Amino acid sequence: MGETVLRVAFIGLGNMGGPMAANLVKAGHEVVGVDLSEEARAAFQAAGGQVATSAVEAVRDVQAVVTMLPAGKHVRAVYTGADGILAHAPKGTLFIDSSTIDVDSSRDVAKAASEAGMDMVDAPVSGGIVGAANGTLTFMVGGPDAAFERAKPLLDIMGASIVHAGDAGAGQAAKICNNMLLGISMIGTCEAFVLAEKLGLDPQKLYDISSKSSGQCWSLTSYCPIPGPVPTSPANNEYKPGFAAPMMLKDLLLAEEAADSSGANTPMGEKAARLYEEYCNNGGENVDFSGIIHLLRKSG
Secondary structure: OOOOOOEEEEEOOOOOHHHHHHHHHHOOOEEEEEOOOHHHHHHHHHOOOEEOOOHHHHOOOOOEEEEOOOOHHHHHHHHHOOOOHHHOOOOOOEEEEOOOOOHHHHHHHHHHHHHOOOEEEEOOEEOHHHHHHHOOEEEEEEOOHHHHHHHHHHHHHHEEEEEEEEOOOHHHHHHHHHHHHHHHHHHHHHHHHHHHHHOOOOHHHHHHHHOOOOOOOHHHHOOOOOOOOOOOOHHHHOOOOOOEHHHHHHHHHHHHHHHHHHOOOOHHHHHHHHHHHHHHOOOOOOOEHHHHHHHHHHHO
16 A cells, blocks of 8 residues: 555444544545444544445545445445445445455355455454454455455554455354354353352362363453453453453354354354353343353353
8 A cells, every 4th residue: 555545435433343444544544434323423523534424425436445334234235235335436446344244145245346346355353342443453354365465455554463364255254263163162161160169169270270271262361251360351340341242142143154054063153152142131231251151150
């Protein structure tokens, strides 16, 4: 990108998209944002961004578009609907979809973009609201090499780790597989601490042993679900969300859908989804995903 200033449309200025778009503004790009929320639009304007009244208006004179939307149906509608942005953006526009959605929707939209003469990558993120604000997100990117090379300078502004996972949909696949593993490992970590409590084992002693033994995992050593061992974990802040339980449930359900579509056998992923469903329906809707330890304690 060098010193080139790009005009970028950013569609979806929520908790993640808002700070991501603001970082593009800080880097010197001309960014026009779109969101249904008046509060989100006002916050983006305060950060120096421009605001459009519609997605179609936003993309009419841009070199790149970033989308951060809730689900596959929203991505399909924004890109390929009757008034979709693929039909209104200049030919050759670069599209970066950072939504976390199902793989099939991602691949279908990428195909439509290619047929419309556009470059597109799927680039879901990991790192949460703090990572979005600090520009330290991890992007898992799917799409052709040429599209990835075009996208990388923008992604470098918003993130600290940019990984090209493969062709269209590979970014979504990587995000879904990683977070299914995370959900499973967090439940296993919580179960170990609940069992230790029942057996009268000091949880700090369990941490000291397992963190240096074969039970070591990220859910234990970086995000420990009990207060004490890892001071920065949400357990030490009343389980306020770094990554909220409903977001984990969304990713587990996407993994389940992908497993059904591809014929993969993921029994642990399915069990994790059922447990997070139960937790979100019984007090966990505004709690960090590590707070599922509370559900496991009640079930014991």
